[in-house]
Amino acid sequence: MSSKPSEKRQVVRFAFYKLDSAWRRLSAERQASAKLEFGETIESFAGRLLLRPYGLVGIRGDCDFLLWQVAEDLDSVVALQTALNRTDLGAYLAVPYSYLAMTRRSIYEFPEAPGVGQPSRLVIRPSDARYLFVYPFIKTRGWYMLPKAERQVMMDEHVRIGRQYPSIRLNTTYSYGLDDQEFIVAFEGDSPADFLDLVMELRESKASSYTLRDTPTFTCVQMSLWDMLDTLGGAGSAQAVSRRPTRADGYTPVATLADLPAGTSRRVYVGGDAVALFNVNGTVHAVANRCTHARASLSEGTVDASRCAVTCPWHEGVFSLETGQVLGGPPSLPVATYRVKVEGDTVLVAPPGLIDAREPIAPRS
Numbered sequence: 496m497s498s499k500p501s502e503k504r505q506v507v508r509f510a511f512y513k514l515d516s517a518w519r520r521l522s523a524e525r526q527a528s529a530k531l532e533f534g535e536t537i538e539s540f541a542g543r544l545l546l547r548p549y550g551l552v553g554i555r556g557d558c559d560f561l562l563w564q565v566a567e568d569l570d571s572v573v574a575l576q577t578a579l580n581r582t583d584l585g586a587y588l589a590v591p592y593s594y595l596a597m598t599r600r601s602i603y604e605f606p607e608a609p610g611v612g613q614p615s616r617l618v619i620r621p622s623d624a625r626y627l628f629v630y631p632f633i634k635t636r637g638w639y640m641l642p643k644a645e646r647q648v649m650m651d652e653h654v655r656i657g658r659q660y661p662s663i664r665l666n667t668t669y670s671y672g673l674d675d676q677e678f679i680v681a682f683e684g685d686s687p688a689d690f691l692d693l694v695m696e697l698r699e700s701k702a703s704s705y706t707l708r709d710t711p712t713f714t715c716v717q718m719s720l721w722d723m724l725d726t727l728g729g730a731g732s733a734q735a736v737s738r739r740p741t742r743a744d745g746y747t748p749v750a751t752l753a754d755l756p757a758g759t760s761r762r763v764y765v766g767g768d769a770v771a772l773f774n775v776n777g778t779v780h781a782v783a784n785r786c787t788h789a790r791a792s793l794s795e796g797t798v799d800a801s802r803c804a805v806t807c808p809w810h811e812g813v814f815s816l817e818t819g820q821v822l823g824g825p826p827s828l829p830v831a832t833y834r835v836k837v838e839g840d841t842v843l844v845a846p847p848g849l850i851d852a853r854e855p856i857a858p859r860s
């Protein structure tokens with residue numbers, strides 16, 4: 496046995512869900528409460544599992560979304576699915592594909608990529624890449640009959656090709672004996688075109704002739720939980736989230752710090768309004784998500800930590816994240832700022848902290 500049995504490994508599940516279209520004919524009232532219940536059930540597992548939602552609506556016909564689940568034990572994965580099955584939306588969801596795997600070290604030696612170092616294969620750390628490309632993988636039995644040194648040579652070629660596409664990041668997890676496939680491969684990247692070129696090139700590698708099965712293939716789009724639920728149709732998540740009870744102090748829990756590491760942003764909903772959250776050097780700021788110029792989504796903008804400002808992704812309007820004032824570009828009106836506080840790991844937001852639109856606009860830089 497080449498692997499250390501004492502290695503701490505993670506349990507990984509890729510669960511693909513398909514919504515019964517009958518759900519879309521329910522009342523808007525029921526759809527909104529079903530989305531809220533489903534979303535809050537997932538959020539309630541935040542401390543127990545790493546959970547990443549991805550949408551497949553418009554990409555595949557046989558599934559609508561993926562929940563990439565990473566846990567320290569199998570029980571957590573079972574508990575999550577049990578809780579989802581008990582929800583109202585869960586009654587309308589099938590799981591057409593479910594792949595179980597674990598992390599472990601590879602039996603092959605991979606030299607470090609220049610400047611990158613050796614990634615840990617025992618702990619899954621998803622990136623912020625826009626896309627995830629997932630498929631189950633089985634090698635032929637002939638592959639296992641080859642001497643290990645011969646397989647290593649073919650894996651070296653495989654790795655060499657992969658490194659020509661540095662924008663694509665591979666997560667390999669192992670399923671031997673746990674599920675029907677041998678591996679699950681999950682590639683993260685921002686460019687489907689790069690991934691297509693990589694896979695075409697890998698087809699010409701020697702190792703490829705030892706592939707028994709590498710389908711079905713899933714192209715998945717990373718999005719927030721509430722955006723993903725909106726791809727299903729029905730009442731909007733904003734309507735659903737506006738039903739969250741507001742606390743007596745006016746604050747609403749909207750995210751955890753684990754969801755919002757330093758340097759990241761995300762869209763949340765407060766009282767039915769979309770709000771952009773930003774973690775700038777450990778301080779969380781919240782502003783209205785819609786740019787006052789032409790309504791682009793500011794949560795997708797670029798943050799300048801030194802100015803504590805966000806640049807709009809469409810026409811480069813710049814807003815202060817501290818005051819909401821316009822610091823540059825075409826917008827003439829400031830964005831609303833929200834009050835933020837953090838309790839333990841929970842980020843809470845309260846309106847308004849609104850900047851009066853009649854205030855003079857700060858000089859543009």
Ligand code: FES
Nearest residue numbers: 786789807810812
């Ligand atoms: S939409 Fe933001 S600057 Fe135009």
